[in-house]
Amino acid sequence: MSDTIAHILISIGVLFDLLGCVGLVRLPDVYNRLQAATKCVTLGTCMILIGVLVLVGFNALGIKAVICMVFVLLTSPTSAHALARGSHKAGVPLWPDSVTDKYKERKGAEK
Amino acid sequence: MKSTIQFIILFALWLLLTWSVQLADIIAGIVISILAVALMGDIFTGKMYRILNPIRLFWMVVYIPYLFLYIILANLDVAYRVINPAMPIRPGIVRFKTNLKSEIGKTFLANSITLTPGTLTVDIIGDEFFVHWINVRCDGDSEKQGEIIAGKFERILGRIFE
Numbered sequence: 633m634s635d636t637i638a639h640i641l642i643s644i645g646v647l648f649d650l651l652g653c654v655g656l657v658r659l660p661d662v663y664n665r666l667q668a669a670t671k672c673v674t675l676g677t678c679m680i681l682i683g684v685l686v687l688v689g690f691n692a693l694g695i696k697a698v699i700c701m702v703f704v705l706l707t708s709p710t711s712a713h714a715l716a717r718g719s720h721k722a723g724v725p726l727w728p729d730s731v732t733d734k735y736k737e738r739k740g741a742e743k
Numbered sequence: 744m745k746s747t748i749q750f751i752i753l754f755a756l757w758l759l760l761t762w763s764v765q766l767a768d769i770i771a772g773i774v775i776s777i778l779a780v781a782l783m784g785d786i787f788t789g790k791m792y793r794i795l796n797p798i799r800l801f802w803m804v805v806y807i808p809y810l811f812l813y814i815i816l817a818n819l820d821v822a823y824r825v826i827n828p829a830m831p832i833r834p835g836i837v838r839f840k841t842n843l844k845s846e847i848g849k850t851f852l853a854n855s856i857t858l859t860p861g862t863l864t865v866d867i868i869g870d871e872f873f874v875h876w877i878n879v880r881c882d883g884d885s886e887k888q889g890e891i892i893a894g895k896f897e898r899i900l901g902r903i904f905e
């Protein structure tokens with residue numbers, strides 16, 4: 633029974649990872665792609681790790697899966713900020729159809 | 744005091760990762776934890792022990808499932824936008840002010856925003872958040888936008904970290 637649940641969880645996780653990758657290809661600019669990359673891949677990876685935990689139970693491997701999950705949840709958004717901020721500073725433009733860019737206005741006001 | 748707490752956290756993490764109680768592993772863990780605290784101690788936040796207050800801890804326990812619910816909603820939302828052939832996106836970077844004061848509170852808010860529906864924190868300057876939003880609503884009304892993006896987390900995080 634727990635094997636079945638684990639395999640379902642891992643399958644859903646892989647599906648979300650796949651959607652994240654489709655998003656990377658389809659979405660237009662670096663910021664939108666980061667959205668797909670952080671959200672879908674974070675949840676997908678977490679679900680795979682939960683699946684591993686269900687599969688092996690609370691032993692050395694299961695605990696490592698939990699710790700990896702915490703680290704993925706903490707580091708994935710942080711690296712996304714770093715990439716988004718770095719891209720903006722390096723002058724990567726937003727998608728031409730973007731509605732607003734308050735950050736650029738603020739940066740322009742500072743100069 | 745601060746270093747001791749850091750040491751205990753790091754050592755507990757080491758024990759969980761190695762999952763062994765052999766003497767050699769424990770000694771190696773102690774040495775590495777001390778080294779890590781000595782070299783990197785300044786980077787860690789100093790007020791982490793405040794979270795041990797029971798009321799703060801209670802809100803933290805409330806916050807985690809709440810955040811998970813929104814992470815799942817976020818994923819369905821982004822997945823829908825990605826699969827939909829018309830790609831209904833309306834991206835832009837919006838700005839709003841937060842009333843959280845502490846650095847760690849802002850950090851948690853920024854990370855929560857990034858993990859939840861269609862929003863990604865680009866930068867924080869003082870108390871202003873700059874957030875990339877995949878589907879901008881309420882154009883030009885910065886307060887309303889802040890309420891939609893951050894309001895739900897701000898209230899709980901305020902109870903945990905302020």
